[in-house]
Amino acid sequence: MFSSLSLKTLVHVKRPIMSPNSRLKESPTFNAKSTYRFFQSRTRIVVASFNEVLILHPSFVGMPGLTAYVGFHEICSPKKGELVFVSAASSAVGQLVGQFVKLMGCYVVGSAGSNIRYFPEGINIYFENVGGKMLDAVLLNMAIHGRIAACGMISQYNLEEPEGVCNLFGLLVKCVRMEGFVVSDHFHMYPKFLELALQYIKEGKIVYIEDIIEGLENAPSALIRLFTGQNVGKQVVVVAHE
């Protein structure tokens, strides 16, 4: 499904480029065999071992990871065995939601296109990244007492006029809760998330995929790929190699 040429699961860097941040404590899950320190910049978080072989997880233990965790685990209160639908499932956040869903013991269906299939038993949880027609289609397929975490609506960002969503009556008849959130509201949950995230990393249960384009000159096309849904994994532009 994925082209290995365009994907990287980890980015290795040789030296710390950020200042230690005392707000991020050492994780208790890493005390046994290896001890990690955390460094934080404005845009990314680094998990670093003491021997200075750094493993950069800017996405998984950063904004996309926390977003996926909060949206799925906190906003949607999943129960084992539920059906979860994730739109933009190959995106920076969506790919993590899909993995969290499976690790929770739920069933996941992901969409990286514009159509969804018919769900005869209904969708218990919808992790909303797309909006517009996708949301309209999902609203017709929600199960009773379903939950929608509204994380993004990428199909709408560049429209002059947003598309109208016509099936909101589905919220009433199915008693569905739809909740918008921004990750900055939930930074207090970071330690709780990080404990789970580091355990998953340690056990090798999470794969994080980046869709890498080389060269600043290709940044515009990378941006277009993002908004046309062509990226598979977090869209990254490599400006320079260390």
Place this chain on the structure above:
Amino acid sequence: MFSSLSLKTLVHVKRPIMSPNSRLKESPTFNAKSTYRFFQSRTRIVVASFNEVLILHPSFVGMPGLTAYVGFHEICSPKKGELVFVSAASSAVGQLVGQFVKLMGCYVVGSAGSNIRYFPEGINIYFENVGGKMLDAVLLNMAIHGRIAACGMISQYNLEEPEGVCNLFGLLVKCVRMEGFVVSDHFHMYPKFLELALQYIKEGKIVYIEDIIEGLENAPSALIRLFTGQNVGKQVVVVAHE
């Protein structure tokens, strides 16, 4: 504002017309000076004193009352001092929501038309009865961490195609929760609601308004009034007087 000719706050009947229902217990709030029994039919609930002077509250202690209570108190978790906007504020449910809001110590703005004004500090709670363009306008005016109880969307029921709602992105940027509900999901809350409702009745804190049209031959026009927002209070058609 209201025409007294078209309004009744209570309907008195001379004798019980329903069977006692053991599921509805006597309220502890009425043990001191007067003791009440409850009777229930499929469509209405009667609060009756033992001396058989019956006070019929089919709406307030029935479906509309429980709906208003659940939507406002349970779905929206109001905090004192918040701003609450109620659409279809003169409807069977809406008029009770407005009174609950004030009794809770919140500020209420009701709309019985199709326009809302601009709310510079944002709406904390929206009790949604109308849908369509009204919802679209409210979404632009929600406060951060606002809550929307989606109770009805009466503007949409008779359209061949529902209107599109374009401002759902407001849910994300304002971290708003929108939750649909049907009252039948919350019947287990009836005793809790009734305790409050009877206390309010006893203290004379609730007024319930009915918009009464006489004669079955006028039922079609009453129905049209309902769907064109002309009714002030619960729309009732009196078929026969006892």
